[in-house]
Amino acid sequence: MTLYLRLAWRNVWRQGRRTLIIAVAMGVMMSFLVLYDGLIGGFEQAVYGNAIQLLGGNIQIHAPGYNEKIGRKPLLALDDPQALLAAAESQPNVVAASQRISTGGIVTNREGAFSVAVIGIEPEKEALVSPVAQNISAGRYLSAQDGDVIVIGQGLATAMNVTLGDRLTLVARAAHEQNRQRTMEIIGIYDVGVPSVEKNTLYLALGEAQQLFGLDGQVTEVVISLKQIGQEAGVISAISAAQPGYEMDTWVNSFPELKQTMDMKSSAMGVFGIIMLCVVAIGILNSQMMAVFERTREIGVLGAMGVKPGGIMLLFLLEGTLIGLMGAVIGALLGTLVNGSLAYFGMDYSGLADLTEYTALISGRIYSQMVPLKVLQHAITVLVIATLAAFLPARDASRREPAEALHHV
Amino acid sequence: MFQFIRMAYRNLLRHRRRSALSALALAVSLALLLFMAAFFKGEMRSSLEDTLRLNSGHLQVRNASYDPEKYSVAWQYLLDNPQAIASQIAALPQVAFATPRLLASGIVSVGDNSVGVQVMGVDPASAANDPYRQGLISGEFLSADDRSGIVIGAPLAAALQLKVGDSLTLLINTAEGAVDEQPFSVRGIFFTGSSTYDKGIVLLPLAKAQAFSGAGERASLIFIMLHDRELAPQVAAAITGPGFKTLTWVEMNELLVLVENFSNAYIMILNLIILGVTVTVIVNTMLMAVFERTREIGILAALGMKARQIIALFLTEASLLALGGIALGLLVGWALSAYFGQVGIYFGDIGISGMVLGDSIHPYLMGEDVINLTVTAFIVTLLASYYPAHLASRMQPVEALKAEK
Numbered sequence: 029m030t031l032y033l034r035l036a037w038r039n040v041w042r043q044g045r046r047t048l049i050i051a052v053a054m055g056v057m058m059s060f061l062v063l064y065d066g067l068i069g070g071f072e073q074a075v076y077g078n079a080i081q082l083l084g085g086n087i088q089i090h091a092p093g094y095n096e097k098i099g100r101k102p103l104l105a106l107d108d109p110q111a112l113l114a115a116a117e118s119q120p121n122v123v124a125a126s127q128r129i130s131t132g133g134i135v136t137n138r139e140g141a142f143s144v145a146v147i148g149i150e151p152e153k154e155a156l157v158s159p160v161a162q163n164i165s166a167g168r169y170l171s172a173q174d175g176d177v178i179v180i181g182q183g184l185a186t187a188m189n190v191t192l193g194d195r196l197t198l199v200a201r202a203a204h205e206q207n208r209q210r211t212m213e214i215i216g217i218y219d220v221g222v223p224s225v226e227k228n229t230l231y232l233a234l235g236e237a238q239q240l241f242g243l244d245g246q247v248t249e250v251v252i253s254l255k256q257i258g259q260e261a262g263v264i265s266a267i268s269a270a271q272p273g274y275e276m277d278t279w280v281n282s283f284p285e286l287k288q289t290m291d292m293k294s295s296a297m298g299v300f301g302i303i304m305l306c307v308v309a310i311g312i313l314n315s316q317m318m319a320v321f322e323r324t325r326e327i328g329v330l331g332a333m334g335v336k337p338g339g340i341m342l343l344f345l346l347e348g349t350l351i352g353l354m355g356a357v358i359g360a361l362l363g364t365l366v367n368g369s370l371a372y373f374g375m376d377y378s379g380l381a382d383l384t385e386y387t388a389l390i391s392g393r394i395y396s397q398m399v400p401l402k403v404l405q406h407a408i409t410v411l412v413i414a415t416l417a418a419f420l421p422a423r424d425a426s427r428r429e430p431a432e433a434l435h436h437v
Numbered sequence: 438m439f440q441f442i443r444m445a446y447r448n449l450l451r452h453r454r455r456s457a458l459s460a461l462a463l464a465v466s467l468a469l470l471l472f473m474a475a476f477f478k479g480e481m482r483s484s485l486e487d488t489l490r491l492n493s494g495h496l497q498v499r500n501a502s503y504d505p506e507k508y509s510v511a512w513q514y515l516l517d518n519p520q521a522i523a524s525q526i527a528a529l530p531q532v533a534f535a536t537p538r539l540l541a542s543g544i545v546s547v548g549d550n551s552v553g554v555q556v557m558g559v560d561p562a563s564a565a566n567d568p569y570r571q572g573l574i575s576g577e578f579l580s581a582d583d584r585s586g587i588v589i590g591a592p593l594a595a596a597l598q599l600k601v602g603d604s605l606t607l608l609i610n611t612a613e614g615a616v617d618e619q620p621f622s623v624r625g626i627f628f629t630g631s632s633t634y635d636k637g638i639v640l641l642p643l644a645k646a647q648a649f650s651g652a653g654e655r656a657s658l659i660f661i662m663l664h665d666r667e668l669a670p671q672v673a674a675a676i677t678g679p680g681f682k683t684l685t686w687v688e689m690n691e692l693l694v695l696v697e698n699f700s701n702a703y704i705m706i707l708n709l710i711i712l713g714v715t716v717t718v719i720v721n722t723m724l725m726a727v728f729e730r731t732r733e734i735g736i737l738a739a740l741g742m743k744a745r746q747i748i749a750l751f752l753t754e755a756s757l758l759a760l761g762g763i764a765l766g767l768l769v770g771w772a773l774s775a776y777f778g779q780v781g782i783y784f785g786d787i788g789i790s791g792m793v794l795g796d797s798i799h800p801y802l803m804g805e806d807v808i809n810l811t812v813t814a815f816i817v818t819l820l821a822s823y824y825p826a827h828l829a830s831r832m833q834p835v836e837a838l839k840a841e842k
Contacts, residue, residue, distance in 0.1 A: 056717045060710050064710050075699070141616070143544070300469060300473055307465050307711075307715060310461055310462040311462055314459060314721075322729050377703075
């Protein structure tokens with residue numbers, strides 16, 4: 029075996045130029061596959077990332093018993109939100125973790141009554157990740173000291189025919205199934221370009237919400253924003269290991285339609301990726317076959333010298349695997365480099381289509397997704413394809429009559 | 438020239454397996470490019486078509502001051518004499534049908550549960566309601582003189598655990614700016630294929646909706662479908678009158694058009710990646726072929742073939758390969774798109790709480806895409822072959838002849 033390995037290694041380098049061409053080609057193809065996966069992840073983040081932030085972050089943590097009564101948005105206080113925050117913030121993939129009070133209510137004025145979700149937030153923390161904070165079209169975002177002021181969406185402002193500084197009556201459910209009513213001043217209006225969402229949600233400062241809803245020092249929800257969609261499961265298991273006994277949900281539970289759309293897209297993308305892999309496989313097969321058939325005479329010499337068909341086959345398989353290994357290494361390096369720089373610098377793709385205007389929810393710049401596991405997976409695939417591709421010509425070669433092969437020009 | 442083609446053809450045939458595999462790689466890539474284009478086009482088309490059929494129509498006539506975000510039924514926002522306007526419009530030759538509709542916002546409640554909905558008053562006789570009528574999964578559609586019947590979507594029925602014959606309470610905004618509520622009984626439950634849409638809409642007969650909301654004989658809009666939606670701007674220009682405006686489907690669906698542009702950018706980038714893989718395969722095979730045929734090139738050069746001619750020979754070989762690959766790729770891509778275009782790609786198993794969503798995508802291949810992608814594939818193949826061909830032409834005859842067999 030060592031002998032064959034040594035022979036194979038020498039053979040590979042006897043045709044250094046050819047070996048390099050094949051290995052580089054494999055590497056380039058593999059890095060395209062890595063890039064394809066990375067960009068698809070990046071697009072998901074660009075299209076859905078902001079929407080998920082707007083709808084309540086990647087992960088929501090509630091007190092036990094919440095999901096049973098989810099339709100009523102029960103005001104169940106969390107036992108130890110500080111410990112949850114600490115556990116979340118110790119995870120590298122977590123961008124922000126913040127506390128909320130989330131309840132349902134109605135805002136009214138002369139134009140009518142509108143049912144809304146009322147959310148008390150920590151403004152300083154949410155300002156970093158919230159599309160609401162980044163898309164204030166009039167007035168300002170909340171601050172921690174704010175009292176009876178609210179931030180509402182443009183959709184609601186239009187529907188209620190109100191503007192900055194106007195007052196609205198807010199009736200919302202407080203602890204112990206009581207209703208609280210208060211007149212609130214509009215201090216800011218956000219516009220994310222989706223009136224249906226804007227209409228349904230208004231925000232106030234957490235301190236004010238605690239006081240208004242009778243939850244002094246307590247919160248009902250911890251929301252966590254992650255770097256990338258798809259990292260939810262790992263973060264949840266890490267947090268629940270540290271802080272068991274809470275109900276943790278992802279946007280997947282809360283917004284199955286969104287998940288469904290994404291699943292549909294990614295299953296289609298997966299099929300396209302496999303077809304692309306077929307193209308790669310054909311390319312590898314072709315070059316491996318050429319490499320063997322070019323050496324028919326050499327095979328004849330080996331046969332004439334008494335190397336058994338099995339030995340010839342093993343030799344050629346080993347050569348194929350070695351070249352495949354080189355291709356996989358080049359591909360891993362190149363793929364990580366290209367994909368990594370796209371993940372770091374991002375790519376402005378708006379020039380590729382006449383995206384003259386966006387909703388604030390779709391970002392015009394994508395950051396490719398880096399998943400080391402995917403790179404490894406592709407490297408193994410390339411290695412397997414290279415070996416399989418060498419198998420076919422190797423078998424052919426091993427079956428040649430030495431005398432005939434020697435005559436081959 | 439003809440001689441080149443004959444030589445190139447023979448050269449390709451001398452390495453059948455290699456030629457076939459190269460052409461196959463190109464064919465698979467092209468088929469993939471075509472199918473992907475068809476897939477996204479089909480997805481876009483179906484969501485656009487659903488929206489037009491169910492929601493916006495090809496054209497809408499509204500009161501000039503109507504604000505679609507408000508669903509207000511105050512008289513100053515509504516159209517007077519909608520029936521007269523609708524029948525005038527329906528008489529135009531390009532118009533398939535035109536029907537008045539009244540929109541209000543409402544809250545459906547059953548027991549302790551309540552859900553916000555859009556209330557749509559429709560003329561039950563109009564063919565514009567066919568998507569709802571054909572989507573009925575139980576019960577029957579409304580009749581014009583029904584005073585207590587309502588038709589709701591399947592997701593709403595599931596959320597509120599309603600079935601045909603059950604009663605519910607509907608609260609809506611009225612013309613005076615107040616609210617009113619009445620009990621209704623469920624006549625039918627429909628499913629149009631889009632669960633998000635079906636969750637948020639209930640249908641009443643127009644006359645009942647007008648009476649209930651205090652809108653009188655007025656309507657929010659005239660819903661118009663044309664025989665050909667591309668005619669919308671012309672027809673819109675023809676429909677004019679004091680105090681109302683006509684909107685086309687393009688104006689009403691700006692977000693959808695935006696998303697289409699976005700997905701075009703997405704496809705463009707993915708296409709570039711697929712083309713990149715194809716180029717790598719072609720360059721790789723051609724390069725290896727050139728090295729393998731060093732002696733042969735040496736003989737050609739020794740026989741007096743000029744560098745230009747050697748390049749031409751290799752490019753001709755590449756063109757022949759490309760033509761073969763493209764022919765196969767077109768066939769496969771077209772067959773796949775046509776097959777799935779008929780059958781549809783079913784995504785129903787990703788349902789919400791066990792409900793079948795019937796959302797399938799029917800790929801749709803556009804002639805424009807076929808031409809663009811085919812021409813691109815051909816040009817890319819030629820470009821990719823240029824470097825190997827150039828390399829072959831630069832070989833010194835004597836050196837090349839000495840090359841190892």
